[in-house]
Amino acid sequence: MDLRLLRKAELHVHLEGSVRPETLREIDPARTLEEIHARYQYEDFMGFLMAYKWVNLHLTEPAHYALITRRLIEDLVRQGVVYAEIIVSVGVMLWRKQEFAPIFDAIATEAERGAIPVRFSFDAARQFGVELGGAGGGVGCGVARARRGGIRHWGR
Ligand SMILES: [Zn+2]
Secondary structure, eight states: OOGGGSOEEEEEEEGGGGOOHHHHHHHOTTSOHHHHHHHTOOSSHHHHHHHHHHHHHTOOSHHHHHHHHHHHHHHHHHTTEEEEEEEEOHHHHHHTTOOHHHHHHHHHHHHHHSSSOEEEEEEEEGGGOOOOTTOTTEEEEEEEEEETTEEEEEOO
C-alpha cells in the first residue's frame, strides 16, 4: 500500500509552523534561501521556538497570512489531504499587537478559494490569556504553554 495515494485528513497543522523557506522568501525576497534554511535549523525545543518566532516576525500584514494559507493548502492537496483543520496562533498575533480580524479575513478568504474544505482552530499560549471566544470559523480553541522540553496542550 502506498500511503501517498490514500485520501487523508490533516487534523493538526499550525499555519505559522507550515511556512516553507521558499514561501518565506516570497514574503522577504531580500533574504537568500540559504540564509532562510540556516534559520530553520535547531537542535532543541527552544531552538524550534526561536525559529518559529523568527518566521512569525515576517508575517506583518494580512497578505502574508493569505500567502502562507495558500501555500499550505497547495502542500496539503499534493499530499492527498482532502480535509484540513488548521491551527492559527491568535495568541501570538495579539501578543504582537496585530489586528486579528483583517488577518483572519485574509486567511479565511484564501481557504475558501482552496481545493479542499478547511476549518480553523485558534491557539493561544496560556500566558497570553484566553479571551478569544466568539471568533468565527473555529472548530476548537487550543491553549498551551511553552515549557522547557515541550508544549503542554490543555483545554482543546
Ligand atoms: Zn500543536
